[in-house]
Amino acid sequence: MHAADKVVITTLVENYVDMLIPDTDTVKRPGLAYHFDLRNQKILAENGLAMLVDVYFGGKRYRILLDTGLTDTVILHNMSALGISPNEIDHVVLSHGHPDHYGGLLGLLKARDYPLTVTLHPDAFLIRHVKAGNGMVIPYYNQSLRRDEIEAAGARLVLARDPVPVCPAATTTGEIPFEVAFEPPGPAAGTASSLWCLRDGRFEEDATVDDMALIVNIKDKGLLVITGCAHAGVINTIHHARKITGEEKIYALLGGFHLGFPGIPADKCTMTIEELKGLNPTVVSPMHCSGFRTLAAVQQAMPEAFLLNTAGAQITL
Ligand SMILES: [Fe+2]
Ligand SMILES: [Fe+2]
Numbered sequence: 001m002h003a004a005d006k007v008v009i010t011t012l013v014e015n016y017v018d019m020l021i022p023d024t025d026t027v028k029r030p031g032l033a034y035h036f037d038l039r040n041q042k043i044l045a046e047n048g049l050a051m052l053v054d055v056y057f058g059g060k061r062y063r064i065l066l067d068t069g070l071t072d073t074v075i076l077h078n079m080s081a082l083g084i085s086p087n088e089i090d091h092v093v094l095s096h097g098h099p100d101h102y103g104g105l106l107g108l109l110k111a112r113d114y115p116l117t118v119t120l121h122p123d124a125f126l127i128r129h130v131k132a133g134n135g136m137v138i139p140y141y142n143q144s145l146r147r148d149e150i151e152a153a154g155a156r157l158v159l160a161r162d163p164v165p166v167c168p169a170a171t172t173t174g175e176i177p178f179e180v181a182f183e184p185p186g187p188a189a190g191t192a193s194s195l196w197c198l199r200d201g202r203f204e205e206d207a208t209v210d211d212m213a214l215i216v217n218i219k220d221k222g223l224l225v226i227t228g229c230a231h232a233g234v235i236n237t238i239h240h241a242r243k244i245t246g247e248e249k250i251y252a253l254l255g256g257f258h259l260g261f262p263g264i265p266a267d268k269c270t271m272t273i274e275e276l277k278g279l280n281p282t283v284v285s286p287m288h289c290s291g292f293r294t295l296a297a298v299q300q301a302m303p304e305a306f307l308l309n310t311a312g313a314q315i316t317l
Pocket of ligand 2: 096098229231
């Protein structure tokens with residue numbers, strides 16, 4: 001796998017927005033002056049994730065979009081505010097088939113003048129139900145991800161369980177094996193809720209095996225790993241990223257850590273952070289579904305590496 005000369009990540013959709021966080025050498029954000037200027041469109045936040053990952057290699061820029069947020073309203077609005085045209089996206093990777101990650105896809109496709117390659121795991125299309133701990137059932141909560149609809153809107157699908165290279169220096173992880181003891185299958189492990197999917201006409205427990213991350217190899221630095229929800233576990237994801245690339249050094253980790261789900265035990269958060277500390281990454285940014293408890297704990301355990309990501313932030317690595 002080649003190494004990128006530079007990577008610039010623009011956070012298009014995130015749960016948080018904050019105009020008061022000061023810029024640093026690596027992170028620039030639309031600040032107070034931007035937000036108070038009547039002429040500017042304001043940056044919106046929502047409970048979802050979308051990261052535009054610009055990979056610079058061999059004098060070219062590859063614009064890869066990991067996930068599309070919960071609604072097309074927010075991603076298209078924030079792209080417009082940041083001066084990014086839907087036509088500029090080269091490749092979409094969907095981390096998994098949950099609405100807070102694919103929700104803006106159909107609108108994005110319709111906003112373009114050209115077809116768009118979309119890589120995802122075939123299980124992303126399975127019919128899914130939630131049975132919440134209080135007995136509530138949410139039937140077919142992913143019904144807005146329809147293959148016929150997105151193909152008709154211009155999606156050219158790459159359905160793959162294995163890693164898919166998306167440019168010379170970036171790849172998807174493909175399906176991630178569950179190897180770490182405290183990160184077993186089952187996105188709601190440790191909670192009273194359960195997830196179900198319909199496979200071959202039968203309901204089975206849904207381990208969200210379609211969950212995958214995006215990896216970029218950065219020259220002289222190491223791997224950048226960007227997770228969607230990390231249903232497969234953040235540490236499982238990192239182990240798999242190292243294995244498929246042959247690169248040991250984890251330079252930066254960003255994305256959802258899936259530790260904010262109600263009922264997830266505090267020691268899972270503690271064990272995750274202990275493992276992360278051992279890897280000594282330069283940047284760690286728990287986002288989206290990581291939960292405030294995890295953000296606070298990472299900030300305390302790894303203050304130099306911790307990065308609070310927000311909608312509109314631009315990170316240069
Ligand atoms: Fe999520
Ligand atoms: Fe998810």
